[in-house]
Amino acid sequence: MCGSCCFNRVRSIRRLAFCTISPPSTIPPAIGSICGGYRRKARASCSSCARQTPDACEGFCRTHPENAVNMKEAAKKEVQRIPPKAADLSEWYTQVCLQAQLADYAPVRGCIVMRPYAYAIWELITAEFDRRFKATGHQNAYFPLLIPESLLVREAEHVEGFAPEVAWVTEGGGERLTERLAIRPTSEAVIGMMYAKWIQSHRDLPVLINQWANVVRWEKATRPFLRTLEFLWQEGHTAHATREEAAAEVQQMLEIYREVAEDVLALPVISGRKSENEKFAGALSTYAIEALMPDGKALQAGTSHELGQNFARAYDITFTDVDEQTKHVWTTSWGVSWRILGGLIMAHGDDNGLVLPPAIAPHQVVVVPIPRKGADDVLPAARALADELRGSARVHLDDRAEQTAPWKFNEWELRGVPVRVELGKRDVDAQVVTIARRDTLSRETVPRAEAGARITALLAEIQAGLLARARADRDARTIVARDHASFLAALRAQQGFVVAPWCEDAACELEIKAQTGAVTRVIKGGAESGASCAFCGKPAKVTAYFARSY
RNA sequence: CGGGGUGUAGCUCAGCUUGGUAGAGCGCUCGGUUCGGGACCGAGAGGUUCGCAGGUUCAAAUCCUGUCGCCCCGACCA
Numbered sequence: 001m002c003g004s005c006c007f008n009r010v011r012s013i014r015r016l017a018f019c020t021i022s023p024p025s026t027i028p029p030a031i032g033s034i035c036g037g038y039r040r041k042a043r044a045s046c047s048s049c050a051r052q053t054p055d056a057c058e059g060f061c062r063t064h065p066e067n068a069v070n071m072k073e074a075a076k077k078e079v080q081r082i083p084p085k086a087a088d089l090s091e092w093y094t095q096v097c098l099q100a101q102l103a104d105y106a107p108v109r110g111c112i113v114m115r116p117y118a119y120a121i122w123e124l125i126t127a128e129f130d131r132r133f134k135a136t137g138h139q140n141a142y143f144p145l146l147i148p149e150s151l152l153v154r155e156a157e158h159v160e161g162f163a164p165e166v167a168w169v170t171e172g173g174g175e176r177l178t179e180r181l182a183i184r185p186t187s188e189a190v191i192g193m194m195y196a197k198w199i200q201s202h203r204d205l206p207v208l209i210n211q212w213a214n215v216v217r218w219e220k221a222t223r224p225f226l227r228t229l230e231f232l233w234q235e236g237h238t239a240h241a242t243r244e245e246a247a248a249e250v251q252q253m254l255e256i257y258r259e260v261a262e263d264v265l266a267l268p269v270i271s272g273r274k275s276e277n278e279k280f281a282g283a284l285s286t287y288a289i290e291a292l293m294p295d296g297k298a299l300q301a302g303t304s305h306e307l308g309q310n311f312a313r314a315y316d317i318t319f320t321d322v323d324e325q326t327k328h329v330w331t332t333s334w335g336v337s338w339r340i341l342g343g344l345i346m347a348h349g350d351d352n353g354l355v356l357p358p359a360i361a362p363h364q365v366v367v368v369p370i371p372r373k374g375a376d377d378v379l380p381a382a383r384a385l386a387d388e389l390r391g392s393a394r395v396h397l398d399d400r401a402e403q404t405a406p407w408k409f410n411e412w413e414l415r416g417v418p419v420r421v422e423l424g425k426r427d428v429d430a431q432v433v434t435i436a437r438r439d440t441l442s443r444e445t446v447p448r449a450e451a452g453a454r455i456t457a458l459l460a461e462i463q464a465g466l467l468a469r470a471r472a473d474r475d476a477r478t479i480v481a482r483d484h485a486s487f488l489a490a491l492r493a494q495q496g497f498v499v500a501p502w503c504e505d506a507a508c509e510l511e512i513k514a515q516t517g518a519v520t521r522v523i524k525g526g527a528e529s530g531a532s533c534a535f536c537g538k539p540a541k542v543t544a545y546f547a548r549s550y
Numbered sequence: 551c552g553g554g555g556u557g558u559a560g561c562u563c564a565g566c567u568u569g570g571u572a573g574a575g576c577g578c579u580c581g582g583u584u585c586g587g588g589a590c591c592g593a594g595a596g597g598u599u600c601g602c603a604g605g606u607u608c609a610a611a612u613c614c615u616g617u618c619g620c621c622c623c624g625a626c627c628a
Contacts, residue, residue, distance in 0.1 A: 090622075109620065165627070186628090219627065220551070226628090233628070280628095288628095300628060337628050370586055406587040413587095424586055434586080517624095550628095 082414075084351050089295045093346055097224040100354045100415045102345070110222035110229035114338070117415065120362035122232070122338060126212065128264045128359075129234060129336060132256045138208040138236060143190045145214075146181040152189045155314035161281020162186070165217040167229075183216040188282070188307070188333060191237045192315030199329060202241050202321050206249070210236040225342035226299070226550055233337035239317060239329040243308070246330035250304045253334040254287045257302035260336075265344050266357040266466035267291050268474050269301060270497070270545055272522030276506050280333075284308035290521045290545070291343045292474045296494045298521045298547040299343045304334035347470050348439075354416030355438055357466050358459040363396040365389055365455060366417045370405040370424030382423045385433065385451065389421075392456050413438060418462050419455055439465055478545075487534035491516040497547050499524075501540030503533035511535070512546065520544040 082095040097103045102118035105111075114122065130140070146169060153159045162185045169181040184190070195207060216230045225231075236253060240246040254271055261267045269289035279286035283305040290298045312318070312328035321327050348355040358364045367389070369382035379399060386397035396417075398408050405422070412420055422434040433451045436443045439462050446454045477496025481487040490498040491512070502508070502520065512535050513519050527540035534540075 094621090105620080107619095161627090215628090217627070221622090221624085221626090231628075303628065335628065339628055372585070373583090404585045404587095404589055406585075406589085408588090409586090410588045422586070426586070 082351075082353060085294065085349060089293075089346070092349070093342075094224065096345060096349055096353050096414075102341075102354075103224040105224075108229065110219060112224050112228050114232070117362060118341065121344075121356070121360050122341060124360040124362070125260075125264070125341065126234065128260050129256070130210075130212075132260065133210050133234075133236065136208075136252060136256070138210045138238075140211060141209050142211050142213065143187050143194065145184055147184050147187075147190050149180050149182060151193055152182045154189065155192075155282050155311055157310070158188060158282030158314075162217075165219060167216045167218050184213075185215055185217045186333075186335070187211065187213070187215075187235055187237065188311055188331075189315070192311045192317060192331070195237075195239050195329070195331075196315050196317045199239060199317055199319050202319055205239060205241045205319060205329065206245065207239040208236075208249075209238065210234060223342070225338050225345070227339070231337050231339070233335050235333060235335040238332045239312070240332070241319065241321065241327075241329065243330050246308075246332050247306055249332045250287060250306045250334065253332070254289065254302070254304040257289050257304065257334075257336060261289055261291065261301055261340070262467060264357070264359045265340065266359075266463060266470060267301065267340070267343055267347050268467060268471040270522055270524070272524045272545070274303075275504065275509055275520040275523060275544070277509050278519060278521075280305045282307065282310050284310065288522055290547075291347065292477060292496050292547070293343065293346050293550065294473075296477065296496045296548065298497065298545075298549045299339070299346075300521070300549065301340045301343050302334070302336040305332060307331040307333060348466055349416070352410075352441070353414035355466070356416035356418060358393075358418045358463045361416065361418050362394065363412075363417050364393040364459055365395045365419045365421060366408075366412045367395060367397045367421045367423060368405055368408045368412070369397075369399060370422060372425045375425040375428070377428055378423065378425055381428045385421065385423060385448075389452055389455060392452060393419075393459060409436075413441075419458055421451070421455070437462060439469075481534050482531070483534060484537070488516065491518045491546060494518075494548060497521070497545045499543060499545055500534035501527040501531035502542055502544040503536055503538040504541040504544075505533075505536070505538065508533065508536045508538070516548075518546045518548045521547050521549060 082099060083091050085092045100117065101115050102121075103112040103114060106113050133140075149168075152162075152166070166185050167183045169183060170177055191209070198204065199207060212232070212234050214230055214232050215235075219227050219229060222228050238246070238249050240249065258269055258271050261269045269291045271289045272287065274280075274286040274288055280303060285306045287304045287306075288300050289302045291301050293299050307330075309328040309330060311331050317329045317331070318326050319329055344357075344360075345354060348357065367382050367386045369378050371378055382397060382399065386395050389395045398412070400408070403411075405424075409420065409422075416438060418438050420436040420438070422436065424434075427433050427445075427448075431448045432445050433448055434443055434445050435451070435454065435458065437458060474496065479490045479495065479498050481490045481498050481500045487498065487500050494517075498518070502523075504523070509520055521544075523542045523544045525543060527543050531540040532538065
């Protein structure tokens, strides 16, 4: 592409590709002489007569010869293909997913491959959740992917909510099935059915089960991790004897979600109850954690549902209580998907690519040796350093011979490694190491002997710093609105959360959405006494967070 | 579901207006020199022939018709 007009480069190259037998009458001969570097292959054919082109010339833009760009230089710049984050978040996000080798598009629309690097992050995240689930008495199990239609439709509201996005299996073994099978969009149905079988007595309660699984929801618009046809998640399903116990479970899991989001992913979230419009289909009430993305949209990062006795009735899950009465159980469900990984990418990344919190970085430290001719001690020194650091961190030694050190710096930045240690001859001679941190992109030199301790401290510092930075950013983009005018103005600005007193009327929420595109994300407790709804003016019942959402 | 874009080498794309039988950069392979912010030199391989199917033509990546896929932006969802 021409450095000036961004359009004519190739066209002009082509114009130059004439052979001597039918010279280009329209091209001044002088053009050929300013070319040099771009070589047309001998096989290249003449534009006008298809004979072989004997001359070689360079790809300079004919209309802007003064700004001639060497094609190799221009191509080199293309290596950096991610746009500035602030310029185009959507494109930035896609490119980071692709280029940091987190995800790649699969043959089916809306499906992605989670590549090893992303899977490694996912494993670290799931381990954090899983540990906490088990610590609170939950067990893992696995339920089938396929759900008979007759089973799925038992809970009316639930079905209605999911119907548009269910994928169906209608054939198997070369024969049409007598009853089609849903590929689970979520597992309340099968699990409810099995619970009915397993639960007889109050002594069987509570049932506290979680499953790590994939589900399918036939979405129309998809994006890597944030919304894909198939996604990985965790769904907890519990059954309790009393409503109070179920309610406590829902709050407990919501708190675990908040804790992992903030303490592990460094992703500040607000948690609270969902409005009637936004709650899970079939739930009594839904609670969620919501993170704010750089474009001002909210991302639902985890949900915890009080299902009441709705599913117990639909799937006939009953037990005999201590008072010898047969009662329906109270169920809950709660889930976090790989979407949270998308939130993580967007929240912390910068113009150089991904930025990973140390807690879930597959490589917390990458050691890059900088070889120099005649300095045979550099690589062994790097190896020794990496081995030593492995005692206290996840360390990767990048000793590939085929890439240069600067190339590696860029690559590991793109892939978000929190700490990079550079070790060259200068460092070895001076008995120091050069440490670069990903979050601030700053470098420091520390004595070799103190490297381990410094890096341990640095990892903690980065983890805390990322959360603090994200939280400050979120808070700066959270606006409180009390009256109609400021409420509308704030929502239309689309900067972030708008906190306002709200009447909790579903119709009011729909009208807000129609006018601004925003909805309630969570409801935080009651409103101040005497406050009126910031939108419709009716008496306010609650304080709600509004935003547009992913 | 509406709007836009796009399909040519592993990747990013030219070539199409004005039909003549496949190009560039990057990447890859081999050899060598390199390495403190995306190194360089030399030699090579790589397209079942341009998403697919028809049509026009002596001749189609290019023109016509149809069709499919994918991406992005909006209405619905973790």
